Amino acid sequence: MTKSKVKKFSYFMLPSLVSALVPVVTLPIISRNISVEDYGIYALCIAFGTFLSGLANMGMTAGYERNFFEQKKQVEHGELLFSVVFFVFCSCILFGLFSFLLKDDLSNWIIGNRGFGNSLLLGYLAISTSALKHYFLLYYKNVGNAKSFAWYSIDEVVLNVLIGMFLVIYLDMGIDGLLIGQLAGASLVLIILLFRFLSALPVGFSRQLLKNCFAISLPLTPRIFFGVIGTQFDKYLISLLGSLGGVGLYNLGQKVSYVVFNYMTALQNIYSPKVYQMMFDQGDDADGKIGRYLTLPFYFSAFGGLGLALFSEEIILILTPSTYHGAIDIVSVLSLMYVLYFFGKQPQLIYAKKTSLTSLLTLVSIIINIAINIPLIKMYGGNGAAYGSLLAAFISSGISLWVAQKYFAIRWEWGKIGFCIISIFIFTLIHICLRETEMLWTIRVIIKILMIGLFIGGGFFFNIINIRVLQSYNFLKKLSH
Numbered sequence: 313m314t315k316s317k318v319k320k321f322s323y324f325m326l327p328s329l330v331s332a333l334v335p336v337v338t339l340p341i342i343s344r345n346i347s348v349e350d351y352g353i354y355a356l357c358i359a360f361g362t363f364l365s366g367l368a369n370m371g372m373t374a375g376y377e378r379n380f381f382e383q384k385k386q387v388e389h390g391e392l393l394f395s396v397v398f399f400v401f402c403s404c405i406l407f408g409l410f411s412f413l414l415k416d417d418l419s420n421w422i423i424g425n426r427g428f429g430n431s432l433l434l435g436y437l438a439i440s441t442s443a444l445k446h447y448f449l450l451y452y453k454n455v456g457n458a459k460s461f462a463w464y465s466i467d468e469v470v471l472n473v474l475i476g477m478f479l480v481i482y483l484d485m486g487i488d489g490l491l492i493g494q495l496a497g498a499s500l501v502l503i504i505l506l507f508r509f510l511s512a513l514p515v516g517f518s519r520q521l522l523k524n525c526f527a528i529s530l531p532l533t534p535r536i537f538f539g540v541i542g543t544q545f546d547k548y549l550i551s552l553l554g555s556l557g558g559v560g561l562y563n564l565g566q567k568v569s570y571v572v573f574n575y576m577t578a579l580q581n582i583y584s585p586k587v588y589q590m591m592f593d594q595g596d597d598a599d600g601k602i603g604r605y606l607t608l609p610f611y612f613s614a615f616g617g618l619g620l621a622l623f624s625e626e627i628i629l630i631l632t633p634s635t636y637h638g639a640i641d642i643v644s645v646l647s648l649m650y651v652l653y654f655f656g657k658q659p660q661l662i663y664a665k666k667t668s669l670t671s672l673l674t675l676v677s678i679i680i681n682i683a684i685n686i687p688l689i690k691m692y693g694g695n696g697a698a699y700g701s702l703l704a705a706f707i708s709s710g711i712s713l714w715v716a717q718k719y720f721a722i723r724w725e726w727g728k729i730g731f732c733i734i735s736i737f738i739f740t741l742i743h744i745c746l747r748e749t750e751m752l753w754t755i756r757v758i759i760k761i762l763m764i765g766l767f768i769g770g771g772f773f774f775n776i777i778n779i780r781v782l783q784s785y786n787f788l789k790k791l792s793h
């Protein structure tokens with residue numbers, strides 16, 4: 313792997329890592345200026361914005377990204393981009409008008425109070441503006457301009473934080489300050505990108521290119537619809553069956569543990585092209601090459617999840633006041649859940665052209681999640697939602713893996729995979745039990761370090777890792793080749 317390729321991969325990894333870490337780093341400021349109940353309201357506003365924005369985009373990101381490579385001329389690239397952006401902009405305006413007219417009723421239904429209609433509207437505008445900007449970033453990704461992709465992504469995150477913190481700390485605007493910060497940051501980056509692309513690409517509109525995008529995007533809309541429900545509906549259930557404070561704790565735990573998911577996504581940006589290449593070159597994984605290849609990234613994903621799960625207490629205690637400490641176990645449990653998502657990230661069904669099954673599988677996972685979460689949330693609030701989500705993810709991941717294996721069989725190294733899964737679950741359970749028994753903190757830290765050591769030792773014992781692989785350059789090289 314050349315140095316230029318390593319640098320390119322680093323640029324593609326950087327936005328995911330920054331997007332995950334910046335919200336965690338800013339927790340000391342947010343948690344000391346916003347109550348846990350208000351943080352729950354903020355989470356519901358973002359959930360509403362994500363849901364409505366997902367509907368407004370109608371899956372056009374998939375259609376645009378796929379059809380981009382069919383266009384060979386610069387003029388066609390310009391027509392495709394601006395046609396899609398114009399359509400999505402109009403769609404977002406219509407959904408925004410809907411939100412404005414019904415904001416108070418929506419606030420009463422979602423939050424249980426008619427006084428947060430403007431906050432819901434701000435949440436939608438912030439998310440939809442960021443989604444609109446994403447089409448320009450997809451262009452950079454498709455042409456291989458990793459540097460621009462990275463820096464415009466990072467610029468938005470930094471602007472969101474700087475503006476939001478100023479509004480919260482100095483103007484005492486509460487959650488509206490956070491939402492306005494996100495809207496302002498996304499808008500500034502979108503305006504800069506728009507002016508840059510207007511001068512760099514021919515402006516045009518093509519009904520045919522837009523129609524071609526619809527042919528790809530519309531069948532995926534149910535999956536996106538169900539997917540958003542699956543990731544956001546748990547917060548609504550907690551507010552409905554529990555409390556806004558429970559929503560706030562769950563959202564904070566989810567935000568911190570999401571570092572694991574973003575870390576896995578960054579790894580996926582490195583190994584997924586190789587997986588596709590092996591699928592197209594070799595067909596079914598009869599000799600187990602793909603399975604052996606995926607063991608290493610799964611091990612590193614599990615290691616990241618285990619580290620965050622075991623040291624969730626220290627992270628939360630350092631970053632937040634006592635009112636937020638109820639999120640400690642939520643971080644640990646959800647970290648394990650995101651590790652299980654590794655199997656759902658593999659492109660078996662996409663390779664087999666069975667994308668219609670993804671919507672059905674997503675619907676099944678939502679039904680399982682709701683059925684498990686309702687009784688657990690009633691009894692345990694945000695903690696119940698975390699344990700319910702983990703159990704639902706375990707069942708849903710198993711079903712999805714079983715279906716995917718029927719259409720493209722990967723010969724997983726289940727002995728090594730099983731070691732990773734069993735270890736992280738047992739070690740996390742020990743960590744939670746030790747905390748519940750209030751064992752001396754120094755002893756708990758020593759035990760956690762020993763468990764990390766055992767996981768690393770197991771990696772050597774099962775020949776998953778070695779000294780050479782642990783060197784970052786060789787790790788990237790192994791995943792890319």
